[in-house]
Amino acid sequence: MNSSEHLSRRTLLWLLLTNIAVLLPLHDKITVASLGICGICFVWRLGIYLGKVARPPRWLVTVLAVASAATLALVSRELGLLNTLINLLILGYALKYIEARRRRDVLAIILAGYFLIALTFIDHQGIGNVLLLLPVTAINTLTLVSLFRENCSPATQSWLTIKLLLQSIPLTLLLFIVVPRFAPLWMVPQMKSASTGLSDEVGFGDISQLTRSSELAFRATFDGAVPKPAERYWRAIVLDDYDGNHWRQSSAIKTLQSRVNHLLPERTLPVERDNRRNYKVIAEPSGQHWLFAMGNAFSNTPGVFSMPDYRLYASRSLEQKFQYQVTQYPNAPLQEQLSETEYQRNLTLPAQINPRTRALAQQFTLRYPQALPRLNAMMQYFRQQPFFYTLTPPATGPQQLDDFLFETRAGFCVHYASAFTFMARASGLPARLVTGYQGGEFNPEAGYLSVYQYMAHAWSEVWLPNRGWSRFDPTAMIAPQRIMDGFDAMFAPQDSYLANTTFPAIRASAWFNQLRMQFASLDYYWTVWVLGFDNDRQQQVLNQLLGEVTATRIALLVLGVMTALFTIIGYSAGLLYLPQRRSQLDRDFSSICRVAARKGIVRPIGCGPVDFITLLTKHWPALHQPLIVWGDLYLQLKYAELTTKKQRKLSRQFHRQSHKLWLALLRTTPELKERTPQTGTI
8 A cells, every 4th residue: 555545543533433423313224233233343443443453354344245235135125115225325334434444445435424414314304403414514524634634733624624614505505596396206115104193093092192292293384363272173184984992094085095196186165265264384204194284274285185084185105394385264164065975984883882872872862853952962061070181091991982981081182082973973963083183382483383292182073964074172171271272281291291201390491491492493494494495485586586587597697606616715725816915014115116216226136125225325325314214114014023003103104204215215316327227126
């Protein structure tokens, strides 16, 4: 290996730190086997750095690579295609890491590191992850700098790294603004079909699990006034199939969802369109397809479908943050006409379950023949009886609803909505269960609603002639403050979504919440302006920059930015030189030289300031003293180490002395008759 290929110890040290920094953000993607191999490679490389072990032979690295690839191929079905490819790249990165011998090996590792950083950003695009990846990118770049500037100090290498990153910002902004937005190519099916949030199957204890989660579900920004808390019912899933234990989506809806890109389900717009509410929703990654909207809502966002059960459904699973536009018609009914199939499906109940609940429903039917009074009486039943709202209800037996209504009488939203929906069906009224979220935390600084997982809720919908599907929420009878004032008005954070967190008292404090809201606002603006920079917003920005957007103007914009960028890089690299303005000292000295040249005394080439001053005193003996003072001041300012105050004082004196001497030279003729030959320049 020649000297140019030698790797310095500082480069090897940065390589160790880079390995940890690049792989740490990918901890949730690395399998146990891959993590073990990465750990072995790191320990081995550390031993090489400390001089304890030698580099592994190439055949051993080759065997490990083939064995790792074969293992990943065997488990690829369980991992998913994208996770398999990521682990394969991680293993290649680690194995290349231990066999690095030459500069080109380190270059390959650094390039793979940049690619892994990009993969991390694609998977997690929040501002918090961006702030984490910035130092990771800096460390990877610092390794690259140390590879070519081995003799520089760490401070110099760090400064060069900062300069490189700063120089990349204009090009990054240019590409961000100019490059067209395409559908992401990395939306490969993941290992799981759903990662968080609601499910298409709900049992008695399911939603209570979400009340332990403080994860963000989505954000909503309204064009006008924000709806009142009692109106914030965010529909997500409609469940109309009940087997006695769980509520599920009907098979017809599931079939339609599986063919949504081909059948294109659409609902007709309501007749009354005067009263509308427009808002935008930014849904967090959930691995699911269902979206969130209130009431009779439609969306014109590509990839979002308006389902027949009045939900919004995404054609792709939400693996990234997703923004969509919603138009809601608050006064429009939901499905005024119901087909016979739908009517019967929403009346069906399993036989021989919950006999006491059926008997109670029959009592309501006999006492209230009309549908609406009957439903109101059922709602009042929950208020009149000693029911209790709790997130930790006692267990129930096989007859779940009977035990809940007549024995325990303690539960949360799913218990009450299930019981009400069952009684409505048992009394001859089509009814179904709806799950979603209720409420929202308003951020006054940014003006949006944040809806968290612990706000998950369930309620009932009953179909009434000429009114369509109407919402009935028996939880409002038991815990009205849960609906009117939000989840936090009913439960302390320490008892619900902060119960399983570290330091719940601190996280529930006022100062922490204020800090959380400020960071949430920052994350919201990042999501809207960066992650939400779609084709429409790109067109608006280009119109503001260029006026009329044409291919010629875009090309001129790119050319101008690239020219300016390369000019700055060339100047910083020493390839370009810009004329520098001379100091006042040099300008005053040059003025004396020009006057002397007009009198025939030209400064010879190579003549220093001291020799030139001596030359002038020979030609002007009468000005000997002013010339000596002027020369002494010049030499002090040019070569002496002076304080700032002393330098300013002498500069003023030298400027005045130069002006006086300049005037004196103009009035005086040299006493020597022979002029100096014209062999120099000023």
